[in-house]
Amino acid sequence: MMLEFQNVSYQYPGEDFDIIDQLSFSVEKGAFHCVLGVSGCGKSTIFRITNGLLKQKSGRILINDLPIEEKKGNCGYMPQKDLLFPWRTIGENLALPLEIQRKYSKKEQQEQVMKALKEVGLDGCYGKRPDELSGGMRQRAAFARTMLTGSDLLLLDEPFSALDFLTRISMQEWLLEQWQTHKKTILFITHDVEEAIFLSSSILVVESTPIRTLKEIPVPLGEKRTRKDLTRPEIVDLKEELIQTLRKQVAL
The missing domain is CATH 3.40.50.300 (P-loop containing nucleotide triphosphate hydrolases)
Incomplete structure (x- = not known):
């Protein structure tokens, strides 16, 4: 189980x-x-x-x-609110679980984040701030961040x-x-x-x-x-x- x-x-x-x-x-x-x-x-x-x-x-x-x-x-845990940090870009927000794991270089983190954003239909949003995204886009970004924890x-x-x-x-x-x-x-x-x-x-x-x-x-x-x-x-x-x-x- x-x-x-x-x-x-x-x-x-x-x-x-x-x-x-x-x-x-x-x-x-x-x-x-x-x-x-x-x-x-x-x-x-x-x-x-x-x-x-x-x-x-x-x-x-x-x-x-x-x-x-x-x-x-x-x-991986995703609460009711997206909890994206407003002072970080979408790319930087998604990189958080990878930073915590401390086993990826900056380049590897960026590659994984770019791939995750593409999978959820947000390629092109890497450098945007959370307040530039709609509610649905923010939730997709939060889901991508949850996926990047690597948890099953x-x-x-x-x-x-x-x-x-x-x-x-x-x-x-x-x-x-x-x-x-x-x-x-x-x-x-x-x-x-x-x-x-x-x-x-x-x-x-x-x-x-x-x-x-x-x-x-x-x-x-x-x-x-x-x-x-x-x-x-x-x-x-x-x-x-x-x-x-x-x-x-x-x-x-």
Whole structure:
């Protein structure tokens, strides 16, 4: 398995309960799963524990069968905001993970950054500042920077939530193409049911808080999918089922 949680718990300082409570789940290599749940249910906490920003209270987390404590740079993390440094060019922003790794010359860094920018359709933006790019372009640059960590596991935390509708669906289609090309293992947090269905091979649903389980629901679509597939009767039924699940959480 690429990622495995074994009876993991976490409690925020000042709280009197574990928001993650004895959670166990696993993610196979090369999969694309959306973690679906209402806002504030604890989805992002799972990511912060996985990437080491938070330390679990108990339990074990394995990446490629090794404890995360034994693996540096175990995953690439992309938060909701692009977090591009405004005083650095796009090229300099993308070079950050390579600089941290300290194993590439300046020339090698530039070559890798130029290649990454071309792959995400931003060749020609190497010397531009973040404020010269649109929201969608900035998110593509942030994704390219995440890819340059060299990690096979990517954690994407609602990266398209701040984009307008048309840009958002365009970015969803683009991300699917990137996944099909690079075959990274992707966990993608969202509270948007349609986004989860369109992107996922299967959806990991948060049914309650504290999070004790993630209910896995397969999406009956192949890798090659279009937005037209969202109108299929079985997909419409799945969408309604997931909406009702989220409504129950809000009502609690």
